[in-house]
Amino acid sequence: MVAMSTQREIDEAMVRQQIDNIVDGIRAKDLEGLKQLYAADVVSFDVEPPLQHVGVEAKLKNWERAFTFFQDVRYEVRDLTVAVGGDVAFGHCFGRLSGTLKNGPATSGMWVRATFCFRKTDGNWLIAHDQVSVPFDIASGKGATDLEP
Numbered sequence: 001m002v003a004m005s006t007q008r009e010i011d012e013a014m015v016r017q018q019i020d021n022i023v024d025g026i027r028a029k030d031l032e033g034l035k036q037l038y039a040a041d042v043v044s045f046d047v048e049p050p051l052q053h054v055g056v057e058a059k060l061k062n063w064e065r066a067f068t069f070f071q072d073v074r075y076e077v078r079d080l081t082v083a084v085g086g087d088v089a090f091g092h093c094f095g096r097l098s099g100t101l102k103n104g105p106a107t108s109g110m111w112v113r114a115t116f117c118f119r120k121t122d123g124n125w126l127i128a129h130d131q132v133s134v135p136f137d138i139a140s141g142k143g144a145t146d147l148e149p
Contacts, residue, residue, distance in 0.1 A: 011084045015118055015125050019080060019091060022127075026075040026097070029067045031060050038127045039119060045131040047112060059130075066097065073099040074109075078149050087120040094149040095132070110134065110145040 005013075018037055025034040035056055044053040046062050053059055067073065080093040098109030117129035134143040 008084055011089065011120070011125070012082050015082050015084060015089045015091060016080070018118065018125050018127070019077060019082075019093070019116065023075050023077060026063070027073055029070070029073055031064060031067075034063055035060055039121065042127055043129050045129075045133070047132050047134065069101055071100045071102050073097065077114075078111075089118040089120075089125060091116045091118075111148055 021037055022034070024030075025037065038056045038059055040056050041054070042056055042059050044059045044062065045051065046053055046059075048062060048065070053062055074097070076096045076098070078094045078096075080091055082089060082091040092113070092115045094111050095114045096109045096111050098107055100106050112132050112134055115129075115131045116127055118125045119128040120126075134145055135147065136143045
């Protein structure tokens with residue numbers, strides 16, 4: 001007899017699918033597809049200034065700006081951990097944006113730390129907050145962009 005999945009297992013699978021959808025959306029440079037993954041009031045602490053981007057349109061402008069540098073985009077996620085409780089969930093992982101730049105050369109990108117906070121709305125898990133960062137060297141004040149997981 002096959003045991004039925006618990007709601008927590010179902011929700012965790014749904015959140016993991018949303019992360020996969022982010023990866024697919026980035027690889028396709030699909031702004032409309034990505035828009036469906038974020039809450040309208042998402043707050044994003046991304047690697048680009050300013051300190052925060054508020055609202056889905058601001059988040060999409062960040063992706064649009066990033067996509068302008070690439071002819072082809074790859075995105076990789078490693079070491080994804082997800083925790084779900086009720087109508088909120090969070091996940092953290094390492095991510096790397098890479099690909100072929102519009103001016104020709106390929107770039108392997110850099111690994112960043114990413115955290116996603118989800119809110120379940122009408123049965124759909126949407127990103128309500130995300131944060132992307134790189135460690136930095138305190139003495140020099142420069143980002144440590146050559147680290148790997």
